[in-house]
Amino acid sequence: MIIRAVPRRRLLQGAASLCFAPSFLRFALAADVPRFALGIASGQPQPSGMVLWTRITGADLPDQIEVTWELARDDAFKQIAARGVETAQAAWAHSVHAEPSGLEPGRRYWYRFTAMGQQSPAGRTATAPAADANASLNFAIASCQRWDAGHFAAWRHMAQEDLDVVMFLGDYIYEYSSRPDVIRRHEGLVANTLDSYRARYATYKSDPALQAAHASAPWLLVWDDHEVDNDYANLQSQTLEVNFEQRRAAAYQAYWEHMPFPKSARPRGADMRITGRLDWGSLARIHLLDDRQYRDPQACPKAGRGGAATVMQKACAELTDPKRTLLGFEQEQWLANGWDSTRPWNLVAQQTLMARYSWRDPSNGDGLYWTDGWDGYSASRNRLLGTVSDKKLKGVVVLGGDVHSNYVADLKANFDDDKSPVVATEFCGTSITSTALPQDRINAARRFNPHVHYGRGDQRGYMRFALDAKQLQVQLRVLDDVMNINSNISTAAQFRVEAARPGAMPV
Ligand SMILES: [Fe+2]
Incomplete structure (x- = not known):
């Protein structure tokens, strides 16, 4: 009322x-x-x-x-x-x-x-600016705040930034139980019921730094897998559990209960729409995507399981099957029809790394890919970036999280062709706390992925953006020590993107 x-x-x-x-x-x-x-x-x-x-x-x-x-x-x-x-x-x-x-x-x-x-x-x-207003946009992206992996010092710093909007790109909670030797433990066992999901949100939201970040600016939110279950895909859980639909319904209900979504978004059973769109004056259209609820199961899983695997291209034809989709065909179409060619920027707030990242030399079909991300749904990615290319959109910026690493990349219509033009720019931000792959593994694979300008798994923090009609400026804000509740933060790297020319440039 x-x-x-x-x-x-x-x-x-x-x-x-x-x-x-x-x-x-x-x-x-x-x-x-x-x-x-x-x-x-x-x-x-x-x-x-x-x-x-x-x-x-x-x-x-x-x-x-x-x-x-x-x-x-x-x-x-x-x-x-x-x-x-x-x-x-x-x-x-x-x-x-x-x-x-x-x-x-x-x-x-x-x-x-x-x-x-x-x-x-x-x-x-x-409030957002009027649709025809000249506007700038100062915002940050953040994701993956595993409670038992560190302190939320990054949120304390985020609350001090003068931001118009915070975009949270998934893994607000982790459903796991905690090992005894962690810095602070999740209460209880694995969250998998309405009561246990509610209790998990209550634990996370008790943190004063997270509360301060919420109180500092309006948020736009999308979820990823851990709001329900690691690596779930649509109605399939990683362990192929029965009654997963009931679990998803409980998780979605608890999510809505704890997030600033409108009443109209209240879930019905195991369905909740988080896909959305917001125009920020005449500057940008922001698209919010859901890569969990409508996706096909991951390609070529381990025997008897769902969820992610890391597989060779030539051993898994499903990876490139055009009948498979990460967003669901309906959401793909919704995005394809909703690109804005009148504003200089289209920001795509979604969950995970979109740039191809092969862990081996991908020539001769020897590419090695992680199946839970866009590499596991490459036809879906090609359709999305193909539409960007066809419509000759210049200022498309994809924002992501999930991989607990800072990646800055150029997105290409065809990653296997050196001459394929850059059609969009990607900033995939690291985690607030959650841990990543060892840095030497990321480094070892960098040469197979020349479109990736920056890749660091050993940084925790967030990315801060300043957007105007001409350019996007980006700062990678990185904590000294995620285990220190009073950790300092500093800028590890800066990039910029021109509205008229896709691709990230170091500053
Ligand atoms: Fe995560």
Whole structure:
């Protein structure tokens, strides 16, 4: 429910009825239980609104809780632009997804919640610019924040950046149990039920640095595999477990409950649409893709299993089978029909490395490929990049994560042909914490992949971008030590891309 421009008298009446509701008395003794222990968040910025998120916490919650939200033009909340009341329900983990509307485009706002006699911390958010507005875009990409692999120092630094948008590209949680010797343990065993996924999100969202990053800017989010199960593909799990559809439904529900997605995105059974599109003024169209929910199973798996393998091209004809798809044919078509030739940039926010990365010399069919990424679905990749080439789009930039490494690459219509033109640019960002392959293996394969300009698996952090109509500037922000909660961060490398010419140039 949205209430705009509420007269002060009505607001006070509302507050009074909240305070004296009989249900409130039952919780009077629990006044010291934090009700906003998982922080707040905002996301999905549009020219006229965005989604404001929180989840009410405590072991003693009733089925329904009234939660008031406020959105202000200033950080002191003197100029209220909108306010409303939402009902947090136990059936949806007492999550709140408020959707203010009718706001000014291209503007910063501040928001906070009130429930059960407590007020949340305040967060900063923003609307997107109007579709025809001249705009710039400062944003960052991040992914893969495995709790037990390190501290979230990167988020503390991200919260200090002056960003319009944070794009999170998958692996918000990891479903695994933790070994005893890790720096901080996941609670419980493998997450595979609604309760255990909810508990896992609660663990991650208890982190103050992650909360600060959420409170600093609106986020755009896509998921990858670990929000459900390592290497799952559509309705097939890595271990070919029965009832995987039920597990996926539980995982998707918990994901929606904990992320700033609108009510319209609430999952139905094991389906939730995260695919989406956002225009950022006259500057860029942002496409958000889902590479998990609709994909074909990975090619040539190990016997009796699903999931990824690393296989020789000549031993696995499925790798190049045009009948296989990573995005699902419907989503492929949606993207093919949705490229924007009027704006200088198309940003593709998706999960994993799109550039071909062969682990051996790929001549004579001897290429060696990891089947979970785009290399396992090369016909799907060729269709996508072929459309970019056919439409003569210049400013296509693919953003990714998943491989826990910083890769900067040129994307080509045909990676096996040296003369094939560069059609797009790729920035695949490293993990917040999760560990990668040894650097010497990445180095050893670099010469087989000359379109890759940068490849580092030994860096943790995020990529920061400044986009205007002429160029994209990129900084690879890298922690000194992911195991140090107070780690410093620095810029390991910088690149730029010109809107008129695809391809990454070192700065
Ligand atoms: Fe990951």
